[in-house]
Amino acid sequence: MDTARNQTREAAAPGAGPGTGTAARARRRNLSGLQLAPRLAILIVWAAMIAVYSATESNLFPHVGTFQTIFGSQQPLVFMTMALMCTIVVGEFVDLSVPAVFGFGATILPVLVVNHGWNVWPASIVAVLACVIVGAVNGFLVVKVGVNTIVVTLGMSTLLEGISLWMSDLNTISGLPSGFQKIALTDVGGLPISFYYGVVLVLGFAYLLAFTPLGRHMRFVGASREVSRLSGVRVDRIRFGSFVFAGLLSGLGAFIAVAALGGYNASSSDSYLLPVFAAVFLSTAIFEPGRFNPLGTLVGIYFLETGILGLQLLGLQSWVSQVFYGGILVIAVTISTLLHRRST
Amino acid sequence: MSVSQAEAGTGRHRLEVARVSKTFGSARVLRDIGLRIAPGELHGLVGQNGCGKSTLVKILTGIYPPDSGGAIAVDGQSLSLPVRPLDARAAGLSVVHQNLGLVDDRTVWENVRLGRFKASGRITRRIDGKAERAAVESVFARLGASVDVNQKVGELSAEDRAAVAIARAMQDHEPGGGLIIFDESTRAMGKAARGRFFDLVRSVIDRGASVLMISHQLEEVVEVTDKVTVMRDGQVVEMGIPTKETDEAGLTRLMLGRHLVTHDRVDSHARPETAVQVRDLVVRSVRGLDLDLKKGEIVGLTGLVGSGAVAAAEAIGGAREARAGTLTINGKRLSLKPRRGSTEEFIRAGVAFVAERRLEQGLAGELSVTQNLTLPRVRTRGRRLRIGQGWQAEETAAMIGKLDIRPPDPHKLVGTLSGGNQQKVLLGKWLAGRPDLLVLHEPTQAVDVGARHDIIAAIREAAAEGCGVLISSVDAADLAVLCDRVLVFRDGEVTAELTGDMTQDDIIQATFGLPGGPGRELNAKGVAR
Numbered sequence: 001m002d003t004a005r006n007q008t009r010e011a012a013a014p015g016a017g018p019g020t021g022t023a024a025r026a027r028r029r030n031l032s033g034l035q036l037a038p039r040l041a042i043l044i045v046w047a048a049m050i051a052v053y054s055a056t057e058s059n060l061f062p063h064v065g066t067f068q069t070i071f072g073s074q075q076p077l078v079f080m081t082m083a084l085m086c087t088i089v090v091g092e093f094v095d096l097s098v099p100a101v102f103g104f105g106a107t108i109l110p111v112l113v114v115n116h117g118w119n120v121w122p123a124s125i126v127a128v129l130a131c132v133i134v135g136a137v138n139g140f141l142v143v144k145v146g147v148n149t150i151v152v153t154l155g156m157s158t159l160l161e162g163i164s165l166w167m168s169d170l171n172t173i174s175g176l177p178s179g180f181q182k183i184a185l186t187d188v189g190g191l192p193i194s195f196y197y198g199v200v201l202v203l204g205f206a207y208l209l210a211f212t213p214l215g216r217h218m219r220f221v222g223a224s225r226e227v228s229r230l231s232g233v234r235v236d237r238i239r240f241g242s243f244v245f246a247g248l249l250s251g252l253g254a255f256i257a258v259a260a261l262g263g264y265n266a267s268s269s270d271s272y273l274l275p276v277f278a279a280v281f282l283s284t285a286i287f288e289p290g291r292f293n294p295l296g297t298l299v300g301i302y303f304l305e306t307g308i309l310g311l312q313l314l315g316l317q318s319w320v321s322q323v324f325y326g327g328i329l330v331i332a333v334t335i336s337t338l339l340h341r342r343s344t
Numbered sequence: 345m346s347v348s349q350a351e352a353g354t355g356r357h358r359l360e361v362a363r364v365s366k367t368f369g370s371a372r373v374l375r376d377i378g379l380r381i382a383p384g385e386l387h388g389l390v391g392q393n394g395c396g397k398s399t400l401v402k403i404l405t406g407i408y409p410p411d412s413g414g415a416i417a418v419d420g421q422s423l424s425l426p427v428r429p430l431d432a433r434a435a436g437l438s439v440v441h442q443n444l445g446l447v448d449d450r451t452v453w454e455n456v457r458l459g460r461f462k463a464s465g466r467i468t469r470r471i472d473g474k475a476e477r478a479a480v481e482s483v484f485a486r487l488g489a490s491v492d493v494n495q496k497v498g499e500l501s502a503e504d505r506a507a508v509a510i511a512r513a514m515q516d517h518e519p520g521g522g523l524i525i526f527d528e529s530t531r532a533m534g535k536a537a538r539g540r541f542f543d544l545v546r547s548v549i550d551r552g553a554s555v556l557m558i559s560h561q562l563e564e565v566v567e568v569t570d571k572v573t574v575m576r577d578g579q580v581v582e583m584g585i586p587t588k589e590t591d592e593a594g595l596t597r598l599m600l601g602r603h604l605v606t607h608d609r610v611d612s613h614a615r616p617e618t619a620v621q622v623r624d625l626v627v628r629s630v631r632g633l634d635l636d637l638k639k640g641e642i643v644g645l646t647g648l649v650g651s652g653a654v655a656a657a658e659a660i661g662g663a664r665e666a667r668a669g670t671l672t673i674n675g676k677r678l679s680l681k682p683r684r685g686s687t688e689e690f691i692r693a694g695v696a697f698v699a700e701r702r703l704e705q706g707l708a709g710e711l712s713v714t715q716n717l718t719l720p721r722v723r724t725r726g727r728r729l730r731i732g733q734g735w736q737a738e739e740t741a742a743m744i745g746k747l748d749i750r751p752p753d754p755h756k757l758v759g760t761l762s763g764g765n766q767q768k769v770l771l772g773k774w775l776a777g778r779p780d781l782l783v784l785h786e787p788t789q790a791v792d793v794g795a796r797h798d799i800i801a802a803i804r805e806a807a808a809e810g811c812g813v814l815i816s817s818v819d820a821a822d823l824a825v826l827c828d829r830v831l832v833f834r835d836g837e838v839t840a841e842l843t844g845d846m847t848q849d850d851i852i853q854a855t856f857g858l859p860g861g862p863g864r865e866l867n868a869k870g871v872a873r
Contacts, residue, residue, distance in 0.1 A: 211729075211730050212726075212728070212729055212730065212731060213722040213723045213726045213728065213731055214728075216722045216731060217723075219708075219711065219715075220708055220711065220715075220719055223708035223709075223710050223711055224704070224708045226704060227704075227705060227706060227707060227708050228719075230687055230697060230699055230705055230706070231691075231719045232691040232692075232720050233688075234688060291710075
C-alpha cells in the first residue's frame with residue numbers, strides 16, 4: 001500500500017528535525033527491526049499466541065479444524081467492520097448502528113421467506129435495500145440536518161433491534177431452502193467461500209483508500225472538512241455516501257450470513273457491537289500506526305478470534321470473549337497511541 | 345551537573361545557557377547552544393523557522409529534556425536538568441506563547457491565577473475568589489495596567505489580553521528578578537496594540553526582570569531589544585550582539601547565512617488582456633464591488649479589520665458565500681453566490697484560493713506532502729480507478745524544487761514540517777494547478793525571511809506566466825513589494841487606490857486614513873458604485 005509505505009518512511013525518520021534529503025534516505029535504508037516492530041507487533045503476538053496454544057493444548061489446538069473454525073466463521077464481522085470503516089475514515093467516529101442494521105437485514109430476509117413465503121431472491125434484495133435506506137436515513141440526519149452521530153445511531157440501533165425482534169416474534173427464524181447455503185458455504189480450499197468474499201471486500205476497500213481519487217478524498221474529509229471543502233471536494237456528498245455505503249455493506253454481510261446460518265436470531269445482533277469496534281480500533285495498531293486501515297482490521301479480526309478460541313479450548317466459558325475483546329481493545333489502542341505520538 | 349564559576353559568574357546573568365544540545369532520533373536539532381541574558385535586559389532571539397528556537401524554549405520550560413552535557417543557570421543558581429516546570433517557575437522563568445494561552449470564556453482573574461488557585465476552608469476546599477482577585481489586582485498594579493479583573497478575557501481588546509498574559513507570567517517574580525520569554529507573542533496583534541504591549545514589556549523590565557523575545561518581525565526586534573542572539577540550523581551564530589550595532593539587513597544576513605536577497609519591486613507583468621472581471625459583489629460590509637484584473641497583474645486588497653477586504657478576497661476565491669455578484673474568468677461566468685460546496689466549480693474554472701490558516705483551511709497535517717499537494721487534482725488528473733503515481737511525483741518534485749521545500753521528502757507528513765515549509769506546500773498545492781486567478785490571503789504570515797523570499801518569487805513567477813493575482817493582506821511591506829495596484833478598503837468601500845511605485849508607508853497611511861506623505865499623491869477614488 002502506498003500509504004503504508006509512507007508511514008514506514010515516517011517512522012524511520014522520527015522527530016521533526018531539519019534532516020537533509022540524503023540523511024533521510026540513509027535513515028530509511030537503515031530501517032531496523034526495532035522500528036518495524038510497532039507496525040508488526042500484533043503479528044508477532046499472534047504468532048506467539050499460536051505457539052503457546054499449540055504447546056499447551058497440543059491435542060486440541062494445532063489442527064486443521066481449528067484453523068477452519070478461526071477463518072471460516074468471521075464473515076459477518078468482516079462485513080460489519082468494513083461498514084464501520086466507511087464512516088470512520090471520513091471522520092464520523094461512532095456509528096453505533098452497524099450491528100443493528102446488519103441484524104435488521106438478517107431478520108427481514110428469513111422472515112419474508114419463511115413466514116411470508118417469498119422467494120429468497122426478491123427477499124434478499126428487499127433486505128439489502130432496507131439496510132441501504134437505513135444508511136441513507138442515518139446519513140441524512142447526521143450530514144444534512146446536523147444531528148449528533150452518537151445520538152442518531154444509538155437511537156437508530158435500538159429502534160431497529162426492536163423492530164427486528166417484533167418481526168421475528170422473538171424467535172430464531174430458520175428453514176431457508178438448502179440450495180441457498182451454497183452462496184456462503186461452498187468449500188474452496190478447505191474454507192467456506194464466504195471467507196473469500198470478506199478478503200476480496202477488504203482488499204477492495206484498501207485499494208480504494210490507497211489508490212483512487214474517491215479514497216483520497218475520503219481520507220482528506222476525515223482529516224479536515226474545511227481543507228477538503230476549499231480543495232473542491234464535495235464533503236457532504238462523501239459523508240452522506242459513506243453512510244449509505246455502510247448500510248449496503250451491512251446488508252450484503254447480512255445476506256451472506258443468513259445464507260451460511262440458514263436463518264437468524266434477531267437478539268444476537270447486540271453481541272457484535274464490541275467485536276466490530278475492537279477490530280476496527282485494533283487496526284490503528286497494525287501496519288499503519290495511528291490510522292484506521294482495512295488490512296489491519298482483517299488481521300485484527302482473526303487475531304481476536306484465535307485468542308478467544310484458544311482460551312475456550314482451554315475450557316474457559318463464554319465470558320472469556322468479553323474479557324478478551326475488551327482488554328485487547330484498550331491495551332492495543334493505548335500502545336498504538338503511544339507509538340504514534342512518539343513517531344510524529 | 346553544575347555550571348562552573350568561570351562560566352556562570354555569580355549572579356551576573358539572569359539566564360545562562362551553556363552547551364545545550366538536543367537530538368531527536370538521529371537528527372541533532374540543537375548543537376552546543378549558549379545564551380546569556382543580563383538582569384533587566386531585553387534580549388531578542390531570531391532565526392528562520394526550524395532553526396531550533398522553539399526547541400530551546402521547550403527545553404528551558406522542561407517540555408523536552410536536553411541531551412546530557414549542557415547547563416542552565418538562573419541568577420547563578422544552576423537548574424537540575426531536565427528542567428522541572430516547578431523549578432523553572434520558582435526560579436522566575438515563565439513563557440508567553442504565540443496565542444497568549446488564554447481561555448476566552450473565563451474571567452481575567454481566573455486566567456491569571458490558572459494553575460495557582462489556593463483552596464481555602466478545611467472542608468469546602470473552595471477557591472477564595474476575593475483573595476485571588478486581590479492578588480491579581482496587585483499584579484496589574486505592579487505592571488501599571490488597568491484591567492477589570494472580572495471581565496471575560498474574550499471581551500478584552502488585544503492590548504488588554506496581552507496585559508493579562510504578561511500579568512500571568514510575572515506574578516511569581518521576586519522584586520528585581522524573573523525572566524519572561526515571549527514566543528512570537530505579538531503575532532496576532534495590530535500595530536497599535538503592539539505599541540502598548542511594548543510599553544508593558546518596558547515596565548516589566550524597569551522592575552528588574554529580563555525578557556527574552558522571540559520574533560519573526562525583525563523591525564520590531566531592532567526597535568525594542570538591547571541585545572540579539574541569532575540562531576541558524578540549530579546553532580547560535582551570534583550571541584548577544586548589541587542591537588545598536590546591527591540592523592534588519594544585518595540580522596537577515598546572519599539568519600540566512602547566504603547573501604541577502606532584496607525585495608526590490610520589479611516591473612509589472614500586467615498584460616492588456618483582462619483575466620478576471622468581478623461585478624456587483626455583495627459580501628459582509630462590501631456592497632457592490634466591481635473589479636477588473638488583467639493577466640499578470642498583481643492587485644492587493646487591504647484595510648483594517650471589518651473593512652471588507654478579506655471578505656471580498658474570500659468570496660472571489662470561492663471560499664466564502666457572497667450575497668450576490670458574478671465572476672467572469674476565461675469567458676466563463678460564475679455566480680459568487682454559489683450553491684454549497686461548489687468550490688469545485690471555481691477550481692475547474694481556474695481559480696485558486698490560498699487560505700490564511702494553513703493547518704485549518706489549507707493542509708491536512710496527518711497526510712503527506714504529495715497527498716496534500718495533489719489533492720485538488722486527483723479527480724481531474726487521475727483516473728477514476730487509479731490516481732496514478734507518475735503525475736503526482738512529478739508535480740510534487742516540481743514544487744519542492746520551485747519553492748525549495750525542506751526537507752525535500754515528498755512522503756513527509758505535512759504536520760512535521762516547519763511553518764514556512766508548510767506555507768510553501770500550501771502555495772505549491774495551488775500553483776501546480778496553473779491557475780488563471782490566484783487569490784492569496786496573508787501569504788507570508790509567520791514565515792521566516794527565506795521562506796518569504798521564495799514565496800514572493802513564486803507569486804511573481806505565476807504573474808509573469810499570465811496569472812492574475814489578488815492578495816489580501818495587512819502586511820504593507822509585502823503589498824508594496826509585490827503589487828501593481830493596491831485597493832484600500834474602509835467600511836466596505838474602496839477609499840483609495842494606489843498604483844505604480846508605492847512604499848509601505850503610503851499603504852499604511854492610506855489604510856489608516858492619514859494624509860498622504862509629502863510628494864506622494866494618493867489616487868483617492870470614489871467607490872465604484
